[in-house]
Amino acid sequence: MTRVSLATLLLAASTLACASPQLIAHRGGTGDAPENTLPAIELALKNRADAVWVTVQLSKDGVPVLYRPSDLSALTNSNGPVSRFTAAELGAIDAGWKWGDTTHPWRGKGATIPTLEAVLQRWPQTPFYLDIKSPDAAPEEMGRRLLAVLEKTRSLGRVRVYSTEDRYISALPAAVPRFVTRSETRTRLATVSLSHQCPPPVADEQPRWYGLELNRNVEVVEKFTLGEGVSAATLTWDKEAMACFRSHGEAHILFFGVNSPQDYEKAVELNADGVMVDAPSQFSARKG
Numbered sequence: 001m002t003r004v005s006l007a008t009l010l011l012a013a014s015t016l017a018c019a020s021p022q023l024i025a026h027r028g029g030t031g032d033a034p035e036n037t038l039p040a041i042e043l044a045l046k047n048r049a050d051a052v053w054v055t056v057q058l059s060k061d062g063v064p065v066l067y068r069p070s071d072l073s074a075l076t077n078s079n080g081p082v083s084r085f086t087a088a089e090l091g092a093i094d095a096g097w098k099w100g101d102t103t104h105p106w107r108g109k110g111a112t113i114p115t116l117e118a119v120l121q122r123w124p125q126t127p128f129y130l131d132i133k134s135p136d137a138a139p140e141e142m143g144r145r146l147l148a149v150l151e152k153t154r155s156l157g158r159v160r161v162y163s164t165e166d167r168y169i170s171a172l173p174a175a176v177p178r179f180v181t182r183s184e185t186r187t188r189l190a191t192v193s194l195s196h197q198c199p200p201p202v203a204d205e206q207p208r209w210y211g212l213e214l215n216r217n218v219e220v221v222e223k224f225t226l227g228e229g230v231s232a233a234t235l236t237w238d239k240e241a242m243a244c245f246r247s248h249g250e251a252h253i254l255f256f257g258v259n260s261p262q263d264y265e266k267a268v269e270l271n272a273d274g275v276m277v278d279a280p281s282q283f284s285a286r287k288g
Contacts, residue, residue: 020287021267022274024129024254025049027068031259031279034075034096036066037111041119047280048287051127056116056146057134063087064116064145067095070135075099076113083136087115116146120153128155132163139171147173162211179209186212192241194233201248210245211276212237214255214263242270261286 025044027035029052033043041052055068065087073079077097082090090113096106120128134142150156156175163169166181179185189212191199202208216235237255245251255267258275264286267275277283 021272022050024051024276026276034099034111044280048284049280053129055131057082058137059087061086130161132168139167143172185210198244207250209252211254213257
């Protein structure tokens with residue numbers, strides 16, 4: 001089987017005139033179907049998603065599975081943390097139980113909690129972004145388990161790992177592709193957005209992958225002689241920020257939370273590499 005890297009797929013897409021950013025189905029397309037389930041991913045790909053973003057936790061028996069909240073009661077007909085159940089037990093839980101406002105159309109429709117291995121095997125050519133959300137898994141153990149699945153499914157060339165917690169990124173084995181940590185990305189964007197200064201280049205020359213919300217609300221803390229002041233601010237990607245991030249080598253930039261036509265058009269204007277959307281069905285026509 002020919003292995004095509006995620007970077008190669010993105011670079012090929014970027015060579016097209018006025019190319020659209022990579023359309024990434026957030027949590028498998030949570031706006032169209034129950035998040036992180038096989039039906040959601042299948043529907044997202046039918047709606048022309050280029051890649052799929054899924055959330056990964058470890059089961060009781062150490063198997064990477066797809067689920068986001070800290071407790072099963074948030075989305076399913078069960079309760080308790082994912083780590084209390086084996087992968088086989090999780091595979092029998094209805095992850096579509098609470099999807100939908102009133103009618104819950106996905107109840108009993110087979111939208112269960114799948115293993116990462118099953119997902120990667122079912123779609124062997126699809127690029128995936130893996131978001132670590134396991135609240136009670138040791139980072140080193142998570143890294144080892146992920147690497148084992150990625151090697152078994154021959155997926156190292158088409159995945160990239162993200163986490164809001166830097167410790168999970170830092171603990172990944174060297175062979176696992178990853179994003180720049182969220183804290184570094186946020187700090188760099190804040191320096192450009194608020195101080196209009198471009199931080200110096202990083203020491204390595206490797207391609208770097210950044211992911212952050214298109215618009216991110218933050219609190220700015222200022223230190224004074226007699227105390228400190230806190231004020232609200234919004235970190236926003238613009239041409240200055242994009243130029244800074246791309247001024248020191250190869251940089252791939254993904255925008256999170258792109259769920260309106262206006263935000264999508266802004267991503268196109270800024271030449272973003274990818275946009276993460278909740279409902280691919282609402283954006284497939286914009287791909288041209």
